[in-house]
Amino acid sequence: MVDAWEAAVEAQIRAAVERGEFDNLPGAGKPIPGRDLPYDEQWWIKGLLEREKIPTDALLPTPLMLRKRLERLPDEVRDLPTETAVRACAQDLNDQIVAWLRTPTGPRVVVRPVDVDAVVRQWRAARLPSLPGPSTPQASTAGGVRAERRQRRWWPWRRRPAA
Secondary structure, three states: OHHHHHHHHHHHHHHHHHHOOOOOOOOOOOOOOOOOOOOOOOHHHHHHHHHHOOOHHHHOOHHHHHHHHHHHHHHHHHOOOOHHHHHHHHHHHHHHHHHHHHOOOOOOOOOOOOOHHHHHHHHHHHHOOOOOOOOOHHHHHHHHHHHHHHHHHHOOOOOOOOO
16 A cells, blocks of 8 residues: 555656656755754744744744843844933833733843833933033033032031141
C-alpha cells in the first residue's frame, strides 16, 4: 500500500520535471544555506525571523519589551515636531504599562509609568539651544543675592563662635 503511494508520488514528480515546472526556482543550482554550520535546534525560528524581518524584541515577554521601550523613549521623542506629539507618545507608553499592570503576565519585572511632564521637559531641553549666562550687571547681582540668602538660610541654627 505504501509502495504504491510512493510510486504514484514519484510519477507525479517525474512528470513535473519533464514539463519543466522545477526550472527557474529560487536557489536552483546553489548550495543549501547553512549546510556547513553545526546543527541548531531553533534554525527554523531564526530563519523565519530573518526571512520575515521580524525584530528580535518581538520575542521578549511584555514587561521586558516595556522596559526596553522606556529606555528608548528619549530617542523616540527627540525628533517629534510638537509637544502634543511628545505627550501622545509618552501617554501611549503609559497606557501600555497600565494595561500590563492590570493583568501582569510573564516574569515579574518592575515597570512604572513614565512621568509625561518630565519627558516633555527633557524634549524641550534637547530642542532649545543652551542659553548664555546673564550678561547684565543687575542679573548677576540678583543671582548673588539669591546665593547669599540661600547660604544664610542654612546657617542660622549654628552657634556663632565665642569671640
